[in-house]
Amino acid sequence: MATNNHTPSICTLPVELIYRILDTLDNETILFSFGYTCKRFQTIIHTYNQYKLSFKLISKRYFHLICHSIHPENIISLTLSNNKQTPDQIKCFLSIFSIQQFIRLRSLTLNKIDEDDFYTIFQFRNTISSLSFTFLKSTLQNSQTISLLSSIISNKNLRYLDFNLSPKDLLWSNQCLLQTLIISNTLNFTQFSTIISNLLLLKKFVLQDCIIHKNDIIDCSIRYLPLISLSFNDSKLNMDNCELLLCLFPLLEHFHIVGGDYFFDGFRWEKLIQKNLLKLKKFEFAFCGNTSMLWTNSNDIESLITPFRTPFWIEYKQWFVVCCYFIDTNNYTLYSLPICKSNNILSQNPFFRKLNALSLCVENEWPTGSTEYLSTFINLSSIRELSISIDLENEYVLDKLTNITNLLNQLYNLQSLRIDNCLTSAEIIRLLVPNHVKYLRTVVPDIDDMKFIIEQLTHLSSITFEIFGKMKYFLEDFLTWLMETRINSTYRYDDQFLSMWLGKINN
Template identity: 35%
Template sequence: MSTISLYTLPIELIHHIISNLDIQTTLSSFRNVCKRFYTIVNGYNNYVVDLSSISKIDFHYIFRMIPIENIISLTLSDGDMTPGQINLFMSLFNINQFVRLRSLTLIQIEKFDFNRFIQQMNTNSLNSLSTNIRKTDSITRNIEIIPFLSNHALVNLRKLDISMWSYDINNIIWPHQCTIQYLTIGHYVTFKQICKILSQLLNLRTLIIRNCILDVTDEPKMILSHIEKNTNLTSLTVKDSHLQMNQLELLLPLTPSLINLQLIGTVSSSDTILDGSRWEHFIQTKLPLLQSFVFFLRSKTEKNLNSTNIESLINNFRTMFWLKEKSWFVTCNYIDKTRTLRLYTIPICDTYLTYESNSDKIVSTTSNDTENETVIMNNVHEIEINLTQTMKTIKTQQITTRTRRLFCHLTALTLIIDEEWPFESNEFLLNLIDLSHLTTLELSVDFTHSSISDTIDNIGYLLKQTNNVHTLILSSHDSTTSIIERICSIIPHYVRHLDLFDINLDDIKILLERLKHLFSVSFTFSIEMPFSPTEIIEWLSKIRNFTYLDDKRSLSLWLGQIH
């Protein structure tokens, strides 16, 4: 049998490989494997270019190497990792030059820049648009943007993701016979706006709503009397919202064809949204096609609950409907010290979780598979742990007795250390979390404590266990020059973005001189910035190329070549 070599693969397969590589790997590594790959990469014309976490040097390199007509998907960002990127891009290119662009994502874009983009853009080929607009005080300027967005950019779209505020969304005029099938919308969407979307976007199949306000002042019953049911919508997600059962019972009958429903948010502990029997009746009568129902509901209780209270709540989810007909399994846990109730289907559908040790919780579940905690946490990608409080509740033998890690897919971890670094906490973390997937590490640390040296050593040890971390966020109560020197000494080369809180001008200069490998840095202040950004900008201009964004309480730098 002949052996197939990578070098003799059909060009279609090589194109498939390229489509699954990031742009830097394609250009700097794959392209240089052999002459054949070099030629194929140069002729490839379906590039997906994501610039949201790239170095400023690579930004310029990519556009030197790729003809812009070969780019079909483009992501630009003014986020902390690439501040000032969008203005730089617009100074070099006109978006209408990207004649084959099918997908455009604009992250943390200023309203004025978004307006310029939309006016210049050729939308004939565009079928996906995603934008996250920075909130500003100017409402008037934004009103000028929305009509142009409505009339120009929405006509041919199939997928739209817009993070705008409620007053912005009010001004959107959805095109007649709108083609959008997949819509994600936020921030702060009202009940009335949702009803309008459902009645006008008749081709809509999937709707994701962030920060929904189910406001009774919208007079929903009057609104509903004028709205036809949307029979095409099959998937609905409402997340990061305050949820009420009586409002959901008004909204969901407008979507009788739902197959998938996801709810994530806060609720009142007295709301019937926590009642399994209420949901059972509602689903049977109003959502007969529903196949998947997942939720994660959080509530603060007015008084402390006990195991009897929790069992009474969970018993309504132990009926034949939940366990046999639907196979939807539910868990309830209660954290006594914070009076926090969490009711959720398993596996957990929320990607973010505040960790609480089992010794702090009352837990009850309808699932018989209580051993496989790891599967329950499969969808969790970001957790926050108060390490000081957690280690006070955990016995030494509990640290090493775990047979498998609980969190295997984490990409972001926040640790809060209130005092000195807790004893045996590093071993606890290594047994709790698979750190190999971690890309963002945030540490809230007390540098005023007497054991500063030990704390910095522990941070250094933790960083050595997380060699895929590219973003380090470090907040502290104090930072002197001597600490900055030591912090610089423990930050590894693979950390590309650094975010520091309440740091003085001299420390910033030391950091930028020492950590020349960084792609970007951000400085955030708990009060108004104690110095003028001009001081840093003028000083840094003598050393290296960069772009920046600033406001009263923050300064972010995207670092380029050193002079």
């Protein structure tokens, strides 16, 4: 009797299962590893149509390799960025592709986009359901941009919108089908009420704050039933106005607020929630305050947290609250667990093991054992960005450099490094920057030092230099040298900073 001796292999899996595997892999692995395994896989990666491309942090080399390897019709999510690590990336991308080629694109993120490029992308109708963007300049330069934004908002395909402009003058049509709106800005109550009155399907609303003036009238008889999630990321509201606002959303299931000491009354929160927010399942908050005198008695701190330890908080809702008091500044923070993500809290609370960005300032002697101490409350392997400000004018220079080098070697997932000291020589920078770092921001005394760093640190994908004094008079010659030395580099010079996305080395 014949037997089948074929050994099961990934190469013989149905293409549908291969697609599921590709869903879990990053694009570089799919295009430059998986696709080169065999001819069948090479064919499959060109028919796979669920690519999610993010060019936010990428070398110029891989950017061009990916752009020349993908089929635009297979992309469903795209992130482009003109940040300091990748200046002029969006314009470069649009020189290769027309946005009309991305017929399956559903999610688009544009970081620091120029208004002209924004118009280029959105001059045609699209089927994007998720859009996030920030503009390169803080104020709009083209009067037509507001009209374009209003038309984008009214697009019936759009369900998710995240932007950082003031919503002033934007038109919010009641035909809009947005379900999630994130505005990294502060609104007045008129703007706030206009949005929630017109966006009839809005379920999640995130903003910095809502300003309520004395003459604003809040009609608590009106109810906005669709909204189930509301967030204020940096609120200056007082408790009275906050309570009035929350009365408008009786079906709220999630509320997030970061604010000041107006909100420390746990008994009042308990009463408000039991009366007006019966559906609330998740309450995330962080309230920061300052004492006029030094607290030395733990009872003072206990008095803040006691109202949040009633059976309502602990047993019924199972919402747990922590209070941190900082003796050196007399600041205190009351926050829910798990801690809500906010810059206001990260700057004051040291107990984090999954920080991805760290800033260090060392003025005098590097403290003995400080690296080991850091590792007790920070997982050093999670750090992706590091900023170091060091004083190299005293007798502790060698000690500092030794300890910084030791620290950098332990940050083996570090991608971005910032060194702030105008007296740091190019040779010291060369010695400090490890090979796994891809993005460097620093300041050097002159143009020759800039050239030296670019020539020596060839593993860097991008560099930002601070330009000061007479250096700006030599920039034109430097940029000519750059284009000859690193082919197809792009750069942006603004606010005394020169950012370069480095191209191929010209051998």
